[in-house]
Amino acid sequence: xxxxxxxxxxxxxxxxxxxxxxxxxxxxxxxxxxxxxxxxxxxxxxxxxxxxxxxxxxxxxxxxxxxxxxxxxxxxxxxxxxxxxxxxxxxxxxxxxxxxxxxxxxxxxxxxxxxxxxxxxxxxxxxxxxxxxxxxxxxxxxxxxxxxxxxxxxxxxxxxxxxxxxxxxxxxxxxxxxxxxxxxxxxxxxxxxxxxxxxxxxxxxxxxxxxxxxxxxxxxxxxxxxxxxxxxxxxxxxxxxxxxxxxxxxxxxxxxxxxxxxxxxxxxxxxxxxxxxxxxxxxxxxxxxxxxxxxxxxxxxxxxxxxx
Numbered sequence: 001x002x003x004x005x006x007x008x009x010x011x012x013x014x015x016x017x018x019x020x021x022x023x024x025x026x027x028x029x030x031x032x033x034x035x036x037x038x039x040x041x042x043x044x045x046x047x048x049x050x051x052x053x054x055x056x057x058x059x060x061x062x063x064x065x066x067x068x069x070x071x072x073x074x075x076x077x078x079x080x081x082x083x084x085x086x087x088x089x090x091x092x093x094x095x096x097x098x099x100x101x102x103x104x105x106x107x108x109x110x111x112x113x114x115x116x117x118x119x120x121x122x123x124x125x126x127x128x129x130x131x132x133x134x135x136x137x138x139x140x141x142x143x144x145x146x147x148x149x150x151x152x153x154x155x156x157x158x159x160x161x162x163x164x165x166x167x168x169x170x171x172x173x174x175x176x177x178x179x180x181x182x183x184x185x186x187x188x189x190x191x192x193x194x195x196x197x198x199x200x201x202x203x204x205x206x207x208x209x210x211x212x213x214x215x216x217x218x219x220x221x222x223x224x225x226x227x228x229x230x231x232x233x234x235x236x237x238x239x240x241x242x243x244x245x246x247x248x249x250x251x252x253x254x255x256x257x258x259x260x261x262x263x264x265x266x267x268x269x270x271x272x273x274x275x276x277x278x279x280x281x282x283x284x285x286x287x288x289x290x291x292x293x294x295x296x297x298x299x300x301x302x303x304x305x306x307x308x
Contacts, residue, residue, distance in 0.1 A: 106153075135147055
């Protein structure tokens with residue numbers, strides 16, 4: 001979506017009460033019901049209110065180091081002890097988490113605030129001092145900085161999620177994205193909201209999946225083969241600098257099952273709202289067109305890929 005002086009992006013909220021009832025009847029939230037607004041704007045209602053009380057969103061921490069291999073438990077314990085000895089750090093905030101393939105040493109607890117308009121995140125308390133200190137720590141008897149690649153990361157929240165609904169395990173190449181959630185002043189449980197929406201869709205017979213990225217949690221439906229999309233050459237017009245025709249490649253959905261899903265789920269909602277691109281007349285400022293953000297195919301990621 002391109003932005004200029006004559007385009008604005010606004011949202012209209014999906015009615016929370018209507019949405020829940022309509023999902024039970026396989027209609028409203030799925031097809032993009034909205035609460036009319038004279039101004040074209042929207043309220044600050046957030047998706048967790050639709051699903052009842054939500055847990056506090058996952059805390060963030062400094063990921064100091066991730067270790068793999070046969071000796072990872074021993075090294076992780078050693079790094080944990082070393083960090084607890086740093087007088088500028090709180091030893092109570094150092095911890096090690098293990099999974100089936102790696103051991104990770106973390107420090108701190110931070111609340112992350114994501115601003116989708118700027119694409120930047122801030123943390124409370126401010127993480128800069130701790131992150132810089134950890135990145136520059138070195139052993140007294142060597143020039144090795146074991147934590148120089150330290151970065152901010154969400155602490156894993158175990159137990160609440162359904163691993164079988166994780167999009168990374170879906171059998172296919174494409175899925176249809178119908179919703180995205182991100183933390184804001186009104187939303188602090190984007191993972192919970194995505195999981196609950198996925199649950200509601202599955203209760204209605206839809207093959208719904210969630211995917212948690214670094215900043216966003218998305219909900220998609222279906223798993224389709226590569227042939228579900230077809231690439232076509234499109235004429236993009238004349239390049240004013242060269243005077244030649246410019247060609248581009250565009251993908252379109254050709255699988256009837258995906259097309260049917262897109263008809264039922266035409267919108268890619270954001271935190272439970274339908275967002276519009278508003279196109280105005282450059283002379284009068286009058287609204288000429290309101291274009292809702294549409295659902296769209298996404299490539300199914302695989303475990304181990306870098307997260308968006």
